[in-house]
Amino acid sequence: MDIKVSRREFLKSAGYAASATALQGSGLLALNTLTASEAKAVPLGMGTYQVRYTADVMCPAECGMEMWVQNGRLAKIYGNKAVPMNDGACCAKGASGQQLIYSPYRLKHPLIRVGERGEGKFRQASWDEAIDLIARKLTDIKKKYGAESVVMDAGDVTDRDHYHRLFFAYGTPNCVEHGAICDTPRRHGPKLMVNGKRWEPDLMRPQLVRQADGSLKQDWTYRTKLIVYNGWNPFVATRIAYESRGTVAAQQESGCKVIVVDPALSNTAAKADMWLAPRAGTDGDLFGAMLRYILENDNQSDPAHKYIDWNFKKYSVGWDEFEAAFKSWWTKNDPINGMPYFSLDWAAGRTGLTKAQIQEVAHLFGVTKPAALVWGMQSPGHHFNGYCASIIGVALNVITGNFEAPGGVIDTELVKSDKGGSATGKQFKKRKVVRRVAGKEVEGEVEHLHMDAFGSKFPAAWDDVVADYPDVIENGVEIRYGPFRGHRYPMKGYVLRTGNSVYTGSAPYAWQKALAAKDATGNHKLELMVVIDTLYLESALYADVILPEASYAERQSVADIYPSHPLIYNRDAVIEPLYESKKPTEIMNLLAKRLADLGDTDLKGSDFWLKYRTEEDFVNEMLAPAPGKANIGTPLPYPKYPEGYTIIGNPESLEKGEVTIDDAKKRILGKPVTVEWLRANQGVAVWPMSWYRYKKSNADEPNGVFPPTSTHRIEFKFDWAEGGKRFGGYRSYNEKIEKANNEPPEGLKRVGFNKYPPTFFWFETVWNPYTNPEYAKYGKDYPFQLICGKVHHAMSGTQMVPWLGELKTEGTWQPLNNAFECELPEGQAVGREPIKAVKKKIKANSYSVGTVWMNNGDAKRLGLKTGDLVVVTNPLNRSTRGKVFASGGMRPGVIKMGFGTGGRFSPGLGPAYQSRSYTPLHNEMVDPTALSPIMGFPAFADMIVAVRKA
């Protein structure tokens, strides 16, 4: 039979069968008929508002929100007054949530790639087909290469636990998140020395404080007298909502002085009492000089020079060794300028600041109390040697007595509520697995297969090394440490959820090359790439399958961004998911079930679809360990309970005494925090604040609980033995190296280390002709240092809201557009009328776009003026284009571009996509091989460039 005739007859049969279904019932496909009572229950309009408490994810600040829902539709958005992070404030981003949630351009249906990766050609698919395709591929990869060949990357929102749980159970330890490409060098000092992460000023207000009479009071007192923000820009770029208003409030109410150290006149610098504009990448130089100055000039008998609070030694270990190692550099001369390290002259020569400026900031920080030294992602966080600055930063805060002092600095990671618990699925990493290594069967645990923790490059990368994936995709993983030493495996699957690593995880060209790379048989080296998201960003162009996830208002989780004391709030689902988008719980269960159906016995109903029948089940398990913090500090949070015991339970039950005390485990157990409890309590649980959490409440001695280091003291030593035991933050990594015949990791080798140093260390950054002799030769041809910084209201989510995007911010986001046509919502509603969208011709220079921000003197020398199109090139022969914004608010010799603001190549981004040919893509300039030696972080702000008119 003619095959086309056969096909035609088959189709007619299909059509005939389809029409026959209309004979049954109502004949409806997507609608159904209602009984009279059902019809009455359908919300039709003009109903009353339901107020739901949730959290914002229009940006990563995750402020507490009230969302008002009418007839199933999100109608109004306000700030939640009960959440101290934002204290009821709701910024323009938060208020614009409907623009994203109800955008007709959201991802709506599962899609399967039909063109080449990067081409952006997809076809619509059913969930069944998409899940089946993913599950079959995952099953195949697991059989052929091992589950560890799959990476789950959960991007940048806090509800990653569903996906991590799924993939831990599947058998891969390689579940990562956004922190890996955020600012890991910045976190290093806190992690190493107190087992924490982020040090922030004590500015969150109100604070719930226990009073002498036993009552609790909301305390609004600001105590901070000095803040030094080094490369930290809370008015524009950070996710800590209380820090901007808190800075202003401290200036007004406690006379706080603010010093901003930043090559650019940021908005924060504009509000500062002193702006210091050093060369890029010299943060550690400044900090080192401050520390040396304080040590050399401390005079305990002169109040005007009493810098050090020596009581810190009681709560720390290893200072003498740290100080000796630090001082050992004072007698060495720096080859770059011939001066002894950390002297004022040395620092002046390298930073470009004057000796007097460095001396003044060191003196002010030493003598002013309470004070906070804060270093940001735009400084140590984005430099190859940011670790050194981060470690010195911790030392400066500790020795001056500001750590945990009222108005001082707080490690927010150590004091925030626990969450996740067994829902995270970390227990699955303990499963035994067998791999054949060098011809022998070796048994170990799933976690021993982690590509970083046991890999050949960055075993101390606590937050994983996402920026290394292009290399891993092309060249595979070598396990160098642990039981599987010698095992090699490829990266074959990449499941990316709400992140955009192709665009933000170091140089996009390296990602694009790796994702398109094929083996000798013509198959992609990376066999499966899945993107799960609400928006269509650059990474999705390379996906084999795109799954539409419910937007932040349609899915449930919890939030707790960097508080001064334990609190946790509900990020409730306030409306039903639109289109075919699904909640993380649903996606997790669907994929787990399909994998199980395909024979994967690691995925069990009792761990997934039978256990979590609703997302609330999952979130309740996440909340179970809250707050999980010890009853410590001054004032003691719960004086009626034993000091030092871990507190678990909702604030109400703890206040009422509805607890059991487990002396064996030293735990105080109240009634658990649940979704139901949060909903009944304005969405938030807040436990009391205390300070000096490292000491007993009634005695000047350590409490043996805080900080959670190997000694429960602040550790200035990182690896040492004492009394037959070994201690320190680097201990476990050095032990791995020793067991591996002392073979050092590749990252350390790059800076000449064989092991992780036992105390203070120093090495230079890369691509910096002013501090590293290796790069001095480039200084003439590439006279500008290139730095970057976030423009939060221009991030991907908010670029979907044109009236947010068009507002200018600092020099990196200015109205320098070419004329274009676009449909834009009006900026302001009139009365009760809804905001209207109108098709507009946008005139040139009226809509903000990413720029090349440079000093006006530099521009003049190059014959450039604001608005000129320039080509920016680097020594790696990469280039990008953008328009100049020339101003005095930039250190000469430095250029700044917004991070993620230009060269957007996803067609899902509206006006930002339209301006891609003349807006700079900063990451195109990043050296993809310059991953910092300890945690493999991209050197986002270490590059030199030349600029010429296009």
Place this chain on the structure above:
Amino acid sequence: MSLATQDRAAERWLPAAAADQVVRSRPLLAADLLRRLFLFGPSDEVLGLALTAAEAPGGTSALANAVDALRVATDAGIDAGEAWMNELAVEFTRLIVGPAQTPAVPYASFYLSPSRLVMTEETLAVRRQYVDAGVARRSDVRIPDDHLGLELDFVYFLERAIALAQVSGDDDTAQASYGRRAGFVRGHMSQWVPRFASDVLGATSHDFIRAAVTLLLVLLLDEEASQPEC
């Protein structure tokens, strides 16, 4: 609409026929085809309905012509082989599904609401019309009520109700359903579907999609097609 017109509308399906014949009339097959296309995308069922509708009785000459044009495009696609079906799926996805910003948006609220967002008062107004007719979005369907596929499902439901009522001699129901159908199409769909269709037609040269969108306009909006048969 006058009672006489409603009567003529009722006559559109007379003389009475078996229910099976009713659902296999050209207008209902065309409506069935379009709702499936916009709800689920191109499929074997959609192509099959295009072939079947071309051979079915009923409807106006304009409708017959539009259906036949779709049949011709379908035949050409069958002759072109499997690649054509893949191209059709990709082009349909590009035009109205995503993931990039689509040339046409299959939601009434996008065209009718000042904000150009979805889930607006327009959506709730459509939901009210559904409930007045005794139907609602299925609980497992999360597409807003004013999606083109859902609205076509509603139109199909009303067309089918008209026809079946006439078969069973229930003229009151037939007239009520006809009035409801006319009100929905003329009062609502005609306000936005032409704009949607124009966006699609302006963005594609794909014969099948162009023929399908033309059929959509004829089925819903062609005055002659909306007149009952005499």
